[in-house]
Amino acid sequence: DYYFAVLDAVLERVPELHVHAFSPMEVVNGATRMGISIREWLEEAKRRGLGSIPGTAAEILDDDIRWVLTKGKLPTAQWIEVVTTAHEVGLRSSSTMMYGHVDEPRHWVAHLKLLRELQERTGGFTEFVPLPFVHQLAPIYLAGVARPGSTWEDDRRVHAVARLLLQGAIDHVQLSWVKVGLERGVDLLRGGCDDLGGTLMEETISRMAGSAHGVRKSVEELEAAAGQAGRPVRQRTTLYGEVGALR
Known part of the structure; x- marks a missing residue:
């Protein structure tokens, strides 16, 4: 399988690297192409050294919304199956929500409540990452289906409400x-978030959709942002372990 070949390579x-890879969509694709179950695929990926998976492709965990966004490519139940199975075999994951398109606030709350329920069952989510819809070049917006992204007030509310609804279950909210x-x-660091994310080195999805905030930040830039918010800063591992001195 191509995914396993990449993982092996x-x-x-770099045998000491923690590999955080393969979205739920890719897991389903890999398992389908190999003719094995999702559990078997994830177990084999872990055996080969996979460290964790991104909880992307969540969009909004409501099939009516997902049908508009993805035409049913990854139903809610299948997304849940992938992430809960990953947690069961010992692979932790992030969790996400893309909002500001054809959704409403009630969908945000239902999504967050569902993530909390899953976390209380498996304990496998490392963080929650709200993802405002970048509309400028998104086909669904250009077709007149989606609204032009979230407002700044939406963003502040989503991040703050996420902290409140996930408190005691998912410890970290990443902007x-x-x-x-x-x-x-x-x-947002002053209003619910405790994680600035990474420095990155390449990002294509948001950039292709029209985001103009860049694809790379230095450690110094992230430290400065945390300082402006009056927050202490430390480097972490993918699974929120201690790293020590900033690299």
């Missing part, structure tokens, strides 16, 4: 500076 070259920019990220 990476770990052969996406690629989506909102570092300047607004400072405000």
Whole structure:
């Protein structure tokens, strides 16, 4: 399988690397192409050295909304199956929500409540990352189906409500500076978030949709943003372990 070949090649070259890879959509694709179950695919990926998976492709966990966004490519039940199975075999994941398109606030709350329920069952989510819809070049917006993204008030509410609804279950709420920019990220650090995300080195999805906040930040830029928010800063591992001195 191509995914396993990539995983093998990476770990052969850098065996100490924590590989955080393969979205639920890719897991389903890989399992389908190999003719095995999702559990078997994830177990084999873990055996080969996969460390964790991104909880992307969640969009809004409501099939009416998902049908408009993806035409049913990954139903809610299948997304849940992938992430809960990953947790059961010992692979933790992030969790996400893309909002500001054809959804409403009631969908945000239902999505967050569902994530909390899953976390109380498996304990496998490392963080929650709200992802404002970048509309400028998105086909669904250009076709007149989606609204022009979230408002700034929407963003502040979603991040703050996520902290309240997930408190005691998912400990970390991460902002996406690629989506909102570092300047607004400072405000979000004061209103529910405790994670600025990574420095990155390449990002294509948001950029292709029209985001203009860049694809790379230095450690110094992230430290400065945290300082503006009056928050202490530390580097973490993918699974929120201690790293020590900033690298």
